[in-house]
Amino acid sequence: MNDAPAPRRTRGGGGAARRAARSAVSFDTARFIERKIPNYEMLPEEALEIVEANAETVLEEIGVNFVNNPKALALWKEAGADVQGERVHIPRGLARQLCATAPARFTQLARNPERNVEIGGKSLVLAPVYGPPFVRDLDGGRRYATMEDFRTFVKLGYMSKWLHHSGGTVCEPTDVPVNKRHLDMIHAHMTLSDKPFMGSVTEPSRAQDSVDMCKILFGDEIATSQPVMTSLININSPLTFDDTMMGALEVYAANMQATIISPFIVGGAMAPVSVVGTLTQVLAEVLAGVAYSQLIRPGAPVIFGAFVTSIDMNSGAPTFGTPEASQILYGAGQLARRMNLPFRSGGALCGSKLPDAQAAYETSNTLNAALMGGVNFMLHACGWLEGGLVSSFEKFVMDADQLGVLHRIAQGVSWDEEGQAMDAIREVGPGGHYLGCAHTQRHFQTAFWRSEVLDNKPFETWMDEGARDTQALAAAKVRKMLETYQQPQMDPAVSEALAAFVARRKSEMPDAFS
C-alpha cells in the first residue's frame, strides 16, 4: 500500500559524475495518480446537452476573434469557417469534429523516465503554482520574486514526493530581463529537477527556444515528435485568441508538444455570472482553441483547460474556493470527458494574503473538487497565495503535503481478505482494542496516510516545542528540505550544451524589462 518509498541512494555515471553520485540522494516521487474511484458527475445529462448546443450556437452565431493572426484566419477559412475580418464564425459541429483527432491520453516524458507522467483518462498529474510576480515567506515577508527564488521553488518541487511535475513559471524572476528569463527558467527546471516541466508561452520565439533546449536534453527526434513539455495557452476570455498565445501554440503543436487550452475566467467579469452560462462560454472557447491546434497539426496533444473563479461583486476582487468555482469545475470536467479530452482545472487556489486558515479552507475546497471532478492535470497544486500574486514557500510545502491526501483517497479501498480484516475483529472481540492484534501489526506502517508537516502531538508536547502554527511548522520543513537538497545527475555534455545555448541566446538579444 505504500506508494511513497523512502529516499534511496542511486549510483551511476562515470568519472566526476560517479564521484558526485557517491553521496547523491534520489528523492522519490509518487507515481502520478491513477484514480480507482468514480468521478463525481454533478450536472445531469439534460444540462450538459443544453450547454453543448448553446456552445455551438455561440461559435456559429457570435464567433470568436483570432487577433492579428492571418495564418489562423486562413486555416479557419480553409476548414470551412465563415471568416469576417478577425471574427471566425464556426459552423455547428465543425469545431467538435476537428477536435476528434486530439488524443484522449498522452505521456509527457521526463528526463528521468521514472518521472514520466500520463495525462488523460483517470490520471491526475500535480504541478506547482504558476505565474506570481511576488514571493512570501515567514522571515522575509512579501517581496518581488527573483531567479534565486525561482530556483528554490524548483528544488522544493523536486523534493516534494506528491508532486509529479516541476511546472513552469513557479514565480516570475523579476530580476532577469523579461526577454531572457525564460532561458533561465527552462534551464533551472532541466538541471535542478528531473521531473517533467512546462515551456515558455510569452512569445512564439520563446516557445521555440523551449523546443530547442528540449532538443539538447531529449534529442531532436523526441523533442519534435513526443510530448516533453506541457505548456499553458490561456484564452483571452471572452472568445478572443491573441497572436502571442496562438503563436506559442503554433510552435508547440507543430512539434507535437502538449498544450493546455485554457479559458482564464473571473466569472461575472469575463463570463456570465451563472454557472451554466460560464460553462457554455468555456466550452465554446475550448472547442475553438483545440480545433485550431488540430488545424496546425492533427493529433497534437492538448488539454481541455478551465481556470474559472468567481468575483466578489461588491469589491470586484476575484475569489477562490467558492461554491460556484467548484460547480464550474465539476461541470467542465463532465464536458471534457464527453469530448474524450484530458482535463485541467483546480489547484491550491486561495485569495488569502497569508498561509492561514482562509488559504487552507479555499485550497482544500478546490483540491477536493479537483480530485472528485476528474481533473487530469492540476496546475497550481501547491504554493499559490493571494489570488495568484504570490508564491509562498511555506504554503508550497503545506499544500504539497495535502496532495498526499488526494493520492490515498484516489487509491480506493481494498476488500480482499486483508481489507476485510475479519480475523482482527474475531481476535479482538467486544471491548478489546486493536493496537496489538496481528492484523494491525501487519499493516500499521502503511495503513494510514501520514502528514509530514502538520502536528498531531499532544498539547503539552506541542507547547514544549514552541506552540507553532502551520506556517511555522512549514517554514521549518522548507529549511530542512533545502539543507538536504542534492541536484540530480546530468550527462556533463548535455549540461554544457544547455549552458552554452542559454549564453548564446542571451548574447543575441539586448535586455528588455517590459
Place this chain on the structure above:
Amino acid sequence: MNDAPAPRRTRGGGGAARRAARSAVSFDTARFIERKIPNYEMLPEEALEIVEANAETVLEEIGVNFVNNPKALALWKEAGADVQGERVHIPRGLARQLCATAPARFTQLARNPERNVEIGGKSLVLAPVYGPPFVRDLDGGRRYATMEDFRTFVKLGYMSKWLHHSGGTVCEPTDVPVNKRHLDMIHAHMTLSDKPFMGSVTEPSRAQDSVDMCKILFGDEIATSQPVMTSLININSPLTFDDTMMGALEVYAANMQATIISPFIVGGAMAPVSVVGTLTQVLAEVLAGVAYSQLIRPGAPVIFGAFVTSIDMNSGAPTFGTPEASQILYGAGQLARRMNLPFRSGGALCGSKLPDAQAAYETSNTLNAALMGGVNFMLHACGWLEGGLVSSFEKFVMDADQLGVLHRIAQGVSWDEEGQAMDAIREVGPGGHYLGCAHTQRHFQTAFWRSEVLDNKPFETWMDEGARDTQALAAAKVRKMLETYQQPQMDPAVSEALAAFVARRKSEMPDAFS
C-alpha cells in the same frame, strides 16, 4: 437564489414582551439543506455486499455485549437472539429486520416552527461542536470551559445563519456540578436560541430531565410523541453497549425522541486499520444499536451514526481530515442509504491546536466529504478544535461561514433561460466584459456566495486594516455578533416554569463533581 435573507425585525407577544420585542432582531437562519445534487457513491456494490455479509457474521458469530443491562438482554432473548451472559449473538438478518421499523426521514421540531429540521433523504442539518472540556479564543487562550462560555456558544449558534441546530454540549461547563450541568445546558438552548437542540445522555435520569423540560416547552403530548430532541448515543466500540448510554436511549426511544446511534471509533485502536474492516464493525454496531431502539419502541426515530477517524500509528494520537476518514465516511453513507436510514457523520474535525491552516485543511476535507457523502445530520459542523478537546470561538464563526459553501453547492445549478445566459454572451461578445451587462445587473447580488469572515480585499487595503489573519478576522466577527445578540422571545409562563424546574431539580440533588 438568495437562501439567506437579511435579518428582519419581528413584532409580537403582549405587555412586557411586546415592549422588549419592539427592538428585537430575529436572526434569520437558512433552511436545512435539501441536496439537489447526487450523492457520491465511492464503493462498488460488490464491496458493500461483502461488508453487509461480514457484519451479519460479526453479529451472529462474535456477538455484541450489552453491559449491566438485564432489560436489554431479556428483550434480545425475546426477539430471538442467543444470549450468553452479557453477550448477545444475533442471528443473520434479525437485526436488519428489526431496523426496518425505523423511519427513513423525520422532522425534529423547534420552538420556532420556521426552524424545524428534517433529517433523512437528501437533507443535511448542521449542528455545532459537541463535548470539549476546554475553550480557546484569541484573547484568553486555552482554558477550562464554563457555563458562561456555553451560553456564548449558544448565542453564536443562534446568530449563525448557516447553522440549523443549536446542538448539545457545545462545551462542558466545568464550573457547574456534573450532575446538574445538563439542566443549565438544556435551559440555555431553550431560552437563548429558538433552534432545535439535543438532550442529555450522561445518565438515564438526565435524559428524563431533558424530556421533562421539553414537556414544559412543547407540551406533554408533543414531547412524548414527536421528535423535539436529537441526542447522541455513542457505542463503546468495539461491539459494546454500556448501560449509561443504553439507559438514555431507552428513555428517548420510549418517548419517540430521536437518537444518533453512533460508533465512536479511532481506527486502529477501536476498529481494524483497514477501511472495509472498520465499515464492517460500524455496520454491525449500528445494526445492533438501531435494532435495540426498535425493540424499545418500534418506529422510534434513529440516525445511522459514524464518527470515525484514524490514528497516527507512531504517536497514537487521533488524526482528522485524513483520506481514510473520508473513505469511511463515504462507505458508511452508502451503507446507511442501503438501510434507508438517516446518516450522521463529518464535521469541522481537526487535530490542530490553533484555528490555523492545519485546522482548515482538515476541516474542509471533512466538510466536503460530508456534503458529497450524503450526511443528513452533521454534528461538530463548526467550532471543533484540537481533536475535540477544545471549542474555539473563532473557529466557530470561521467554520460556520464555510457552511455557506455547502449550502450553495448543494443547490445545484440552474439551466433555465436565465441560467443559460445566452443573452449575456450575445450582448458582450468577443473581447467585451460582463460587469455592466443586463444579465449581470439582474443577478449580481445573489449570483455568488459571499463569505462574511474571509478577506478578499486588495493587499494594500488589507495592510491598512492591520494585516489580519483569519483568526483575527474571526475574533472581530465574534465580538460584533455578541454585541448585537438579542434573546428570542418566550412566553413568560413557559420561561418561569423552565426556571422553576431547573431550580427544583438542582435542590433535589447534592453537588457532584465527578
